[in-house]
Amino acid sequence: MMRWSLYGIGSVPLAAAVLAACSDDAKTNSGSATKSEKTAEDPVKKWWLEGNFAPVKKEVEEFDLDVKGAIPTALAGLYVRNGSNPSSGDSSHWFFGDGMAHGMRLENGKAKSYRNRYVQTSLYKTGADFGSSPPGGETNQGNVSFINHGGKLLSSGEVGFPYELSPEDLSTVGAYDFGGKLTGNFTAHPKIDPATGNLHFFGYGFTEPFLMYHVADATGQLIHSEPVPAKGGTMVHDFAITEKDAVFWELPVVFDMEGAVQWIEDPDSGAMPFKWDPEFGARVGVMPLGGPASAIQWSDIDPCYVFHGVNAHRDGANVVLDVCRLSSMFNTDGEFAGDLSLRRWTVDTENNKVRDEIIDTDDGAELPSRDPRIVGRPYRYGYFVQTRPTEGTVDMGGLIKRDYKNGTREIWDPGPKKHTGEWLFVPDPDDKGEDAGYLLTYLHDDTTEKSELVIVDATEIKKGPIARVAVPQRVPYGFHATWVPV
Numbered sequence: 001m002m003r004w005s006l007y008g009i010g011s012v013p014l015a016a017a018v019l020a021a022c023s024d025d026a027k028t029n030s031g032s033a034t035k036s037e038k039t040a041e042d043p044v045k046k047w048w049l050e051g052n053f054a055p056v057k058k059e060v061e062e063f064d065l066d067v068k069g070a071i072p073t074a075l076a077g078l079y080v081r082n083g084s085n086p087s088s089g090d091s092s093h094w095f096f097g098d099g100m101a102h103g104m105r106l107e108n109g110k111a112k113s114y115r116n117r118y119v120q121t122s123l124y125k126t127g128a129d130f131g132s133s134p135p136g137g138e139t140n141q142g143n144v145s146f147i148n149h150g151g152k153l154l155s156s157g158e159v160g161f162p163y164e165l166s167p168e169d170l171s172t173v174g175a176y177d178f179g180g181k182l183t184g185n186f187t188a189h190p191k192i193d194p195a196t197g198n199l200h201f202f203g204y205g206f207t208e209p210f211l212m213y214h215v216a217d218a219t220g221q222l223i224h225s226e227p228v229p230a231k232g233g234t235m236v237h238d239f240a241i242t243e244k245d246a247v248f249w250e251l252p253v254v255f256d257m258e259g260a261v262q263w264i265e266d267p268d269s270g271a272m273p274f275k276w277d278p279e280f281g282a283r284v285g286v287m288p289l290g291g292p293a294s295a296i297q298w299s300d301i302d303p304c305y306v307f308h309g310v311n312a313h314r315d316g317a318n319v320v321l322d323v324c325r326l327s328s329m330f331n332t333d334g335e336f337a338g339d340l341s342l343r344r345w346t347v348d349t350e351n352n353k354v355r356d357e358i359i360d361t362d363d364g365a366e367l368p369s370r371d372p373r374i375v376g377r378p379y380r381y382g383y384f385v386q387t388r389p390t391e392g393t394v395d396m397g398g399l400i401k402r403d404y405k406n407g408t409r410e411i412w413d414p415g416p417k418k419h420t421g422e423w424l425f426v427p428d429p430d431d432k433g434e435d436a437g438y439l440l441t442y443l444h445d446d447t448t449e450k451s452e453l454v455i456v457d458a459t460e461i462k463k464g465p466i467a468r469v470a471v472p473q474r475v476p477y478g479f480h481a482t483w484v485p486v
């Protein structure tokens with residue numbers, strides 16, 4: 001079946017996530033796994049080792065790169081994107097490779113340098129496979145995202161601690177546990193409150209506490225940690241904040257011990273440690289920003305799955321939350337990944353009801369980005385990659401700019417032979433306009449088998465890139481990026 005697909009391929013970036021909870025118990029409880037149904041994913045084919053999904057073998061660095069067009073001088077900093085790059089050359093899934101940073105430094109209208117470096121996790125250094133020992137703490141692949149906060153560049157593998165990297169040369173400083181204060185997992189999608197500079201984040205697991213909420217102040221000191229009342233162990237990839245609220249979604253992708261056991265015993269089996277369980281229910285929780293989590297108010301919604309929120313804001317008694325919604329996920333009895341749509345959830349916090357509006361169903365919009373200056377505030381624009389209809393793999397193509405105020409959207413399509421990924425919005429520091437900034441991603445051209453960093457003016461996306469920087473080697477498709485200003 002052809003479908004708009006980013007996730008119709010089997011597992012998830014974060015699937016990684018999970019084994020944290022199955023760990024030792026799962027290993028001693030072997031022999032009961034019966035899950036054998038293969039889905040759209042064919043674990044034998046290993047499409048993630050082919051084409052531009054395949055890992056690169058070398059760490060390289062090059063200076064003063066060739067540029068076509070003009071790099072805006074407002075872009076002064078490091079664009080750095082994470083992804084999965086198995087150092088052994090093999091992995092059981094696209095998402096289970098060692099983290100690799102691909103960093104491009106821009107300054108004074110020039111592309112000063114490009115480097116790619118492994119995130120030197122304990123798994124990378126020992127050459128061990130993910131899942132060969134209980135994930136958690138230092139044991140993760142650090143391969144999903146980067147966060148720039150409190151003077152530190154952190155990679156996140158969703159499970160375990162983040163790893164700190166030097167923004168200068170992308171070398172790995174080491175696992176970072178906030179001075180010993182972080183004892184659980186660190187999400188790949190923390191949120192920085194633009195008013196305070198505080199980092200709000202969470203970690204989820206499959207044993208109690210199922211969900212932990214944390215706050216680090218603008219200097220990076222962990223100042224608050226508490227459990228969030230949750231029904232059980234579910235995959236929680238993202239959350240949202242407003243000026244006053246932290247917003248969680250607890251959805252029926254639940255921990256599956258049987259699948260976890262099989263995954264550990266045979267990583268190539270296609271088994272996953274999650275399953276779709278609509279009977280579990282689905283709900284959105286709104287709690288005061290900064291806590292207490294005990295004050296969280298849950299409102300039921302129809303079963304669905306959401307990897308990524310776009311943004312959220314307060315509107316009186318309502319919390320308005322935009323999401324990329326899948327009608328199901330990990331459903332081995334039906335569509336493995338259901339239909340993707342953009343939704344607006346308006347949470348009435350006085351009556352604990354949610355109005356669910358369909359914003360768009362046609363564009364395959366995922367991997368959302370927004371101006372970091374309006375995180376948690378009323379906003380107008382969201383930016384997405386357009387996923388293309390495909391069969392059993394991932395095809396990320398164009399750039400979508402959605403105008404939530406006017407209900408319109410614009411698309412720049414690079415053509416069928418060119419592929420992109422998450423488009424990171426980097427604001428122009430001298431212009432407070434919401435779309436005053438640039439959208440950055442690595443683009444791969446099937447024809448030339450080369451990669452470029454491309455830069456699009458967010459006010460004029462239909463014009464396409466205003467600058468292209470030739471990258472000295474192929475950049476495999478990856479996940480999330482961040483920007484470190486000079």
Ligand SMILES: [Fe+2]
Pocket residue numbers: 013188189237307308480
């Ligand atoms: Fe993500």
